[in-house]
Amino acid sequence: MSRPTGRVLTLLELLQSGGTRTVAELADRLGVQGRTVRRYVDQLIDLDVPVESVRGRYGGYRLAPGYRLPPLMLSDDEALAVLLGLLAGRRAGLTTAQHTAGETAAAKIRRVLPKHLARRLDTLLESLAFTEQPGEFDTPDAEVLLTLADAVRHRRPVSVHHTDRDGRRGERTLHAYGIVAHAGRWYVTGQDARLGEDRTFRLDRITDARALPGSFEEPAGPGPAERVLAAFATAEYRHEVTLRIHGTVGQIRARLPASVANLEECAPAEAEQWRRVELRAERLDWLPAVLASLDRPFVIERPDELRDLVAALAERLASYAASGHA
Structure with a gap:
């Protein structure tokens, strides 16, 4: 590539970055004189690149707003x-x-x-190898994603058509606080305008999104990611579990993250003390092993079924240890 051609492409890249660039700035970046910058601009115009001349004290050159340039230069x-x-x-x-x-x-x-x-x-x-094979993900519609993002940014209500996990379809007006990517899925969290309650929806279950007139104020409190994790921890499941665990916040969160359980954090996070932990689960069979891996004192307040499962695990582990080598 000849040096002048390379400089013309560099000029194009500078203009692509947005805003108005003065002749002096462009000349300095390209290492040429002002009249050479003007000649390079003429070459871009000859290639149908819409470079605009901006007059005035802070004038210079810029690209026409909204123009989609075909060249994309990457290192x-x-x-x-x-x-x-x-x-x-x-x-x-x-x-x-x-x-x-x-x-x-x-x-x-x-x-x-x-x-x-x-x-x-x-x-x-x-x-390159991955630790696990990718699963089948239900991905969102691009237009839905962009419409919701615009509603979040401008604090505009949005009407969404949503299908819940039981297959029921409905339309809601949502005050969307944010979009969150978590564990391979996209979520939108906000307030259901009719119910006045916070809701979290999977984007792949939203078939249509339409901006509505008006605006809203986002309430103070946790950010969108924290709201989504809290929604996971409080979702309706078959079992409601209440525990008291003695340890620091970090020790407990290492096995029971915010997406799984709510944790009472009234004391300093680094202090070891009894803390109340609440979670909901469709099944309980995974919890005994998690509690054992915590290696911290714990008390099961409810349900009784979990106590039985923990006792059964402890009995099995004791029998394995007593049996010696195979």
């Missing part, structure tokens, strides 16, 4: 970061309903990579 490191990000997003389920969009984007970038970088990328992908 080797940037291209590699984008490709790995697309791969990680697919593995984590953090994609939209357009399943092929990430694959086609990756393919386009892959095709224009320099040969030496493409070979190194292939080597990396061949060497």
Whole structure:
């Protein structure tokens, strides 16, 4: 690539970053004189790139608002970061309903990579292993995701058509506080305007979202991520469990995170003391092993069934230890 051509592309990249750039600034960045900058601008205009001239004391050059430029210049490191990000997003389920969009984007970038970088990328992908195979994720509709994001930003009510886990469909007006990605799924959390209560919805269960007139004020308190985790911990399940565990917040949270249990944190987090823990679960059979792994004193306040399961686990472990080597 010739030096003038490289500078024209650099000028294009500077203008792509947004805002108005003065001639003096552009000349300094390109290492040329002002009249050369003007000549480079004329070359971009000849290529149908809509560069606008801004007059006045703070004038200069900018790109026409809303113009989608076909060239996208990435350094080797940037291209590699984008490709790995697309791969990680697919593995984590953090994609939209357009399943092929990430694959086609990756393919386009892959095709224009320099040969030496493409070979190194292939080597990396061949060497890369994951600890578990990706599951089947229910991904949200891209338009729903963008509509909700706009409603969050501008604090506008939004009407959503939602299907609950029992297959019941309904329409709600939501004051959306935020969008949260958690464990391979997308969620929106906010207040149900009719009920006046906080609600959390999976985005893949929302089939339509439509902005409504008006605005709302987000209440003080936890952020969207904390609200989603709290919703998980208080969801309606078959069993309600209440425990008292002696330990620090960190020790307890290591096995019972916020997405699983509510924890009384009235005392300093680093202090070891008895703390009340409440959670809800569809099944109890996983809890005895978790309590054993805590290695902290605990008391089961309810349900009695959990006490029986813990006692049975303790009896089994004692019998295994007493039996000696096989």
